Amino acid sequence: MHTLKFSRKSLGIPYAVYLLLFVAAPLVVLLYYALTNGQGQFTLSNLTGFFTDPNTMGTLCYSFAIALVTTVVCLLIAYPTAYILAMSRLKQKSVLILLFIMPMWINFSLRITALKEILTLIEGNLAYYPFFNAVVGMTYDFLPFMILPLYNTLSRLDGSLIEAAKDLGANDRNAFLNVTLPLSVPGIVSGVSMVFLPAMTNYVVLDMLYNSTYIMGSLIGSYFSAYNWHGGSMIALILLAIICIFTLLTRGMEDDSAETRVGGALL
Amino acid sequence: MKKYGRLLFIILVLVFIYAPILILALYSFTTATNIGAMRGFSLHNYVTLFTTPELREMILGTIVLAVVCAALATILGTAGAIGSFYSGRKASSFINTLNEVPVINADVVTGFSICILLVVVLGISKDTYIPLIVGHVTLCAPFVYLSVIPKLKQMDSSIYEAALDLGATPAKALRSIVLPQISSGIISGFSLAVTLSLDDYFIATYTKPATFDTISTYVVNATKGAQTTIKTALWALSTVIFAVVVLIVVAANIRALREGMEENRKEKVSA
Numbered sequence: 001m002h003t004l005k006f007s008r009k010s011l012g013i014p015y016a017v018y019l020l021l022f023v024a025a026p027l028v029v030l031l032y033y034a035l036t037n038g039q040g041q042f043t044l045s046n047l048t049g050f051f052t053d054p055n056t057m058g059t060l061c062y063s064f065a066i067a068l069v070t071t072v073v074c075l076l077i078a079y080p081t082a083y084i085l086a087m088s089r090l091k092q093k094s095v096l097i098l099l100f101i102m103p104m105w106i107n108f109s110l111r112i113t114a115l116k117e118i119l120t121l122i123e124g125n126l127a128y129y130p131f132f133n134a135v136v137g138m139t140y141d142f143l144p145f146m147i148l149p150l151y152n153t154l155s156r157l158d159g160s161l162i163e164a165a166k167d168l169g170a171n172d173r174n175a176f177l178n179v180t181l182p183l184s185v186p187g188i189v190s191g192v193s194m195v196f197l198p199a200m201t202n203y204v205v206l207d208m209l210y211n212s213t214y215i216m217g218s219l220i221g222s223y224f225s226a227y228n229w230h231g232g233s234m235i236a237l238i239l240l241a242i243i244c245i246f247t248l249l250t251r252g253m254e255d256d257s258a259e260t261r262v263g264g265a266l267l
Numbered sequence: 268m269k270k271y272g273r274l275l276f277i278i279l280v281l282v283f284i285y286a287p288i289l290i291l292a293l294y295s296f297t298t299a300t301n302i303g304a305m306r307g308f309s310l311h312n313y314v315t316l317f318t319t320p321e322l323r324e325m326i327l328g329t330i331v332l333a334v335v336c337a338a339l340a341t342i343l344g345t346a347g348a349i350g351s352f353y354s355g356r357k358a359s360s361f362i363n364t365l366n367e368v369p370v371i372n373a374d375v376v377t378g379f380s381i382c383i384l385l386v387v388v389l390g391i392s393k394d395t396y397i398p399l400i401v402g403h404v405t406l407c408a409p410f411v412y413l414s415v416i417p418k419l420k421q422m423d424s425s426i427y428e429a430a431l432d433l434g435a436t437p438a439k440a441l442r443s444i445v446l447p448q449i450s451s452g453i454i455s456g457f458s459l460a461v462t463l464s465l466d467d468y469f470i471a472t473y474t475k476p477a478t479f480d481t482i483s484t485y486v487v488n489a490t491k492g493a494q495t496t497i498k499t500a501l502w503a504l505s506t507v508i509f510a511v512v513v514l515i516v517v518a519a520n521i522r523a524l525r526e527g528m529e530e531n532r533k534e535k536v537s538a
Contacts, residue, residue, distance in 0.1 A: 008353040008437065008441065009353050009354045011346040011347070011349045011350035011353075012348075012350015012353075012358065012359075012362060013350065014343060014346060014347070015344065015346060015348075015362065016347070016361065016362050016365075018343055018347075018408070019365035019366065022381060022384075022401055022404075022405045023365050023369060023405060024365060026377075027368070027380060029380065029383050029384045030383060033387075080276055081276070081277065084273045084276065088273075091526075092523050095520055095523050095524050098516055099281065100280070100281075100284065102512060102513070102516055103284055103288075104462070105512045105516075106508055106509055106512055107482050107483060107508060108466055108468070108483070109482065109490075110501065110505040111287070111288065111505075113486060113490060113501060113502075114287035114288050114290070114291040114505060115287045116490070117290075117291060118287045118290060120301075121301075121302045121303045140283070140284075140287075143284065193371075197371075197373055198373065200373070201373040201374070201376075201469075202375075202469075203375075204468055204469075204487050207487065207491070208490050220379050221472075224473060229387050232379055233379075233380075236375070236379050239373055239376050240372070240376060243371060247371055
């Protein structure tokens with residue numbers, strides 16, 4: 001019995017080692033580089049430099065603004081979409097939802113290229129509306145990731161609760177606000193976490209739409225091009241901190257069902 | 268009235284999602300170099316796409332990379348999931364926690380940190396492809412792990428015990444009892460891994476050899492340049508990928524689609 005248990009457990013060892021080497025170790029190295037200078041001496045100047053430089057602080061604010069607006073726009077489009085699909089009486093809704101998440105499987109750079117051509121046609125020159133274009137691009141890129149968790153949560157919602165609310169005298173609006181909406185919070189949180197953080201870092205969308213303003217991701221990109229590992233590590237560390245705070249805040253509120261976690265490939 | 272409002276909303280969202288891809292697809296069959304100016308029908312973009320060595324190598328390279336990394340990630344992630352599932356709480360929560368990191372983390376940070384460790388600290392050349400493969404396996408394996416774990420939890424563990432009682436070795440029981448029961452998780456993990464690798468830009472940029480390009484890195488660089496033949500050939504690429512995705516989705520759901528249509532029809536008839 002002992003040897004048997006050992007053999008099954010030991011299957012996990014290669015992966016545990018892999019995770020230590022290529023997930024944990026890189027983070028330790030990142031921390032080391034962020035807190036040292038080119039001579040290998042301990043320093044906090046990378047950190048203080050970030051928070052005292054108006055440029056980098058501006059970048060942080062701009063990233064937050066883009067991420068926030070993108071998340072809100074995605075939510076405003078995705079919630080009604082997911083709601084309508086989940087509540088519709090069509091059979092095989094799981095096939096219909098595929099239409100909305102299929103873009104997930106098309107290379108994002110090609111989708112943004114397509115969007116860029118259309119925006120150029122409409123606007124003439126992309127340079128006139130950089131912020132607007134960035135938000136449209138990010139929304140275009142991330143919308144499926146918002147629709148999927150919302151749909152999963154809403155379609156599993158117990159319909160009898162809504163009926164009960166109505167039997168007890170709630171009108172449609174109140175039933176939605178007091179029953180459906182609170183019960184769909186896990187889906188909202190999952191969707192937001194899948195959109196907000198990528199929208200702070202996916203600088204390629206901005207690049208491709210000729211928006212030359214930096215977001216947090218672009219800072220890492222520019223330090224990378226300049227071989228400045230210490231500066232880049234500090235930005236990565238700050239991003240990690242933001243991600244940690246975000247994860248802690250939403251802990252336990254997320255919809256952590258397998259379908260949502262793993263995304264569209266399960267369909 | 269309300270019903271039509273809902274339908275209209277759904278249609279508008281679909282237009283937003285598909286109009287750019289479909290318009291680009293339409294123009295990919297013309298000689299036009301810009302969207303808006305309609306020109307004659309032509310397949311020259313497709314000819315360029317499949318005959319330019321640079322483009323062919325880039326597409327092939329992306330696919331090979333995705334399949335290799337997804338295969339490695341599937342082996343690692345599946346074995347990891349089985350091991351973690353049968354381990355004590357401490358060991359499995361250790362693996363679970365580390366497994367979460369690349370899932371939650373921004374790809375920029377994952378790619379950059381792997382580049383620092385492997386290239387800057389350990390001095391491994393990017394030309395060996397090792398940093399790139401490690402990067403993509405790190406991106407994919409956690410998702411394989413996450414798709415296998417639920418299948419292990421749903422599994423009927425008594426069959427495994429029965430196999431042992433009937434004289435099967437643990438390895439044999441694992442192969443013929445456990446693996447078949449979690450195969451759907453392994454397959455969806457593998458396909459998810461392939462799509463993640465195909466779609467990745469950031470990890471590839473920070474870890475790839477200078478002479479190698481994936482579709483994402485190639486397209487991003489190409490849009491910065493002004494080479495028209497390449498630009499319009501990429502419209503063709505976008506169309507081909509779109510067609511392939513549609514085919515795969517339809518093929519994978521053909522039965523559900525047919526059933527759905529029949530049921531809807533029946534409902535309409537009875538209503």
